[in-house]
Amino acid sequence: MKIFSASQLKQADEITIKNQNITSEELMERAATQVFEEIHRRLQGAQLPVKIFCGIGNNGGDGLVVGRMLLEHGYQVKVFVVNYSDKRSQDFLANYDKIKEVSNNWPELIKKEEDFPEINRGDFVIDAMFGIGLNRPIEGWVGKLVEHINNSRAFVLAIDMPSGLFSDKIPAKEDAVINANFTLTFQTPKLVFFLPQTMDYVGDIQVLDIGLDRDFLAETDTALELTGKAEARELYKPRKKNSHKGNYGHTLTVGGSYGKIGSILLTTTAALRTGAGLCTVFVPKCGYEIIQTGLPEAMVITDENFEMLTAIKTDLDADVVCFGMGAGRSEETVGAFKELLKKTKKPMLIDADGINILSENKDLLQLVPENSILTPHPKELQRLIGKWQDDFEKMEMVQRFCLEKKLIVVLKGAYTFIFDGTKISINTTGNPGMATAGSGDVLSGVIAAMLSQKYKPFAAARLGVYLHGKAGDLYAEENSYEALISGDIAENMGRAYLDLFKEENGKD
Numbered sequence: 001m002k003i004f005s006a007s008q009l010k011q012a013d014e015i016t017i018k019n020q021n022i023t024s025e026e027l028m029e030r031a032a033t034q035v036f037e038e039i040h041r042r043l044q045g046a047q048l049p050v051k052i053f054c055g056i057g058n059n060g061g062d063g064l065v066v067g068r069m070l071l072e073h074g075y076q077v078k079v080f081v082v083n084y085s086d087k088r089s090q091d092f093l094a095n096y097d098k099i100k101e102v103s104n105n106w107p108e109l110i111k112k113e114e115d116f117p118e119i120n121r122g123d124f125v126i127d128a129m130f131g132i133g134l135n136r137p138i139e140g141w142v143g144k145l146v147e148h149i150n151n152s153r154a155f156v157l158a159i160d161m162p163s164g165l166f167s168d169k170i171p172a173k174e175d176a177v178i179n180a181n182f183t184l185t186f187q188t189p190k191l192v193f194f195l196p197q198t199m200d201y202v203g204d205i206q207v208l209d210i211g212l213d214r215d216f217l218a219e220t221d222t223a224l225e226l227t228g229k230a231e232a233r234e235l236y237k238p239r240k241k242n243s244h245k246g247n248y249g250h251t252l253t254v255g256g257s258y259g260k261i262g263s264i265l266l267t268t269t270a271a272l273r274t275g276a277g278l279c280t281v282f283v284p285k286c287g288y289e290i291i292q293t294g295l296p297e298a299m300v301i302t303d304e305n306f307e308m309l310t311a312i313k314t315d316l317d318a319d320v321v322c323f324g325m326g327a328g329r330s331e332e333t334v335g336a337f338k339e340l341l342k343k344t345k346k347p348m349l350i351d352a353d354g355i356n357i358l359s360e361n362k363d364l365l366q367l368v369p370e371n372s373i374l375t376p377h378p379k380e381l382q383r384l385i386g387k388w389q390d391d392f393e394k395m396e397m398v399q400r401f402c403l404e405k406k407l408i409v410v411l412k413g414a415y416t417f418i419f420d421g422t423k424i425s426i427n428t429t430g431n432p433g434m435a436t437a438g439s440g441d442v443l444s445g446v447i448a449a450m451l452s453q454k455y456k457p458f459a460a461a462r463l464g465v466y467l468h469g470k471a472g473d474l475y476a477e478e479n480s481y482e483a484l485i486s487g488d489i490a491e492n493m494g495r496a497y498l499d500l501f502k503e504e505n506g507k508d
């Protein structure tokens, strides 16, 4: 799913009104009807106090339409107009008149702190103060109202965006922003819903298709895209009946050190579970029995050294080399990595200490084959590219790094972002249960196996990250977040693949 910017959405708005020959008021009615229907479906007529806070722009207009429809359906609604300006939008005004027609319970104006209503814990609050039109921080008594709503601990549903959140920058620490439990957003999720600095404001997200012009949406390019099941399914390449293990590539996983052989075992297990045709593991001697016993499906070659990697001697012409998990950063291992880089020409997967070694020896970066994939978590990324001011600057820095070095970066997190220098893909699967030792090692194996099955690097990263998260989700659904350990992710790769072809309602 594409992620459009606020200006692209405004353009889509105008083109839709023109091409569908409707008024902007009709488009608002259509959009807000979707919000109403979603709320109605969830509340089922429940008589809890609903308090709607409307701004004076079109986000406020949406709130008024939802208010009118809830009143018409017998809900216990009180609508407030947060009168922060006299510049009421036309569609706001039209709906201000309409809501007065359906009820004697007219909207109440809020103009100062003294006008704030009481909000109780059991209330259902709808935030329709600001949407994509917010262009400066919320200030004064309006900011206090945001605080008042946040402090109430009522359930808060935001229309389009939580008020106070910008679509293209991070609010300052002191800025007032609504803490929503749920956000119903129009046509496209907004980028800020997925950034670590702003994701906590939005709660659960649901995207409502408000029927904006199909052609415009299809033809408009966006650098940002969300990878969900539909996209992952598109990326997936089914196996041919007439095939053999050579078609799915030979993966060489290189890593491990004394006390950290488990990491490379996890990586290689994951690579095999993801479909790599053959796997060879290169480990220090201490890893020999561990790998042979723990994973009889893999072949093992050992370093001359017992405890760490010192020279990666093998004639194997692997389809993909995956380096770094548990490798450590000793001088000898740095030397071994350098020699490995010199002789590797195909795109590699570099993780963990592989990334740390590159950060400490930047000259090695020029040896990394083009289109290789690096999978840092934020700390590893910072060591590699330096500090950033905020998430927007971070994204620019990563894209520049990818372009300059011709690399792909998988930035791991609650939402994992995949960069290739021009495009950014945001993953939708995964859960907090995956914040556990070794889940990154598993991811390296998953993506390496995608490369070895001849997926193009950006596609390999997108599909790999999606399936890795899905495997974690499927495990957690039955066993809890807490009980998840990283080996479970590898174990559940099969279910993640099968799930690609299941419909959301469980039917095939």
Ligand SMILES: NC(=O)C1=CN([C@@H]2O[C@H](COP(=O)(O)OP(=O)(O)OC[C@H]3O[C@@H](n4cnc5c(N)ncnc54)[C@H](OP(=O)(O)O)[C@@H]3O)[C@@H](O)[C@H]2O)[C@@H](O)CC1
Binding pocket: 009, 010, 012, 013, 027, 028, 031, 055, 056, 057, 058, 059, 060, 061, 062, 084, 085, 087, 089, 129, 130, 131, 132, 133, 134, 135, 136, 137, 138, 139, 159, 160, 161, 186, 187, 210, 212
């Ligand atoms: N295609 C779609 O997506 C559709 C979108 N629709 C809806 O429209 C919403 C966007 O509406 P919008 O453009 O009227 O802006 P909105 O967010 O209501 O802001 C209101 C005004 O506030 C002002 N202002 C800004 N910051 C301020 C501040 N800090 N403190 C005080 N004032 C401030 C600013 O005016 P200014 O004072 O800067 O001139 C601005 O005009 C969108 O989120 C969705 O809900 C649907 O109805 C139909 C389909």
Ligand SMILES: Nc1ncnc2c1ncn2[C@@H]1O[C@H](COP(=O)(O)OP(=O)(O)O)[C@@H](O)[C@H]1O
Binding pocket: 377, 412, 413, 414, 415, 416, 429, 430, 431, 432, 433, 434, 435, 436, 437, 438, 439, 440, 441, 442, 443
């Ligand atoms: N809260 C979370 N939600 C979703 N995925 C998560 C969450 N926390 C961690 N993950 C995923 O788990 C993996 C952790 O990787 P990493 O930090 O390298 O762990 P390790 O070094 O222990 O292997 C990443 O793929 C990351 O996206």
Ligand SMILES: [K+]
Binding pocket: 059, 127, 128, 129, 130, 131, 158, 159, 160, 161, 162, 163
């Ligand atoms: K809002």
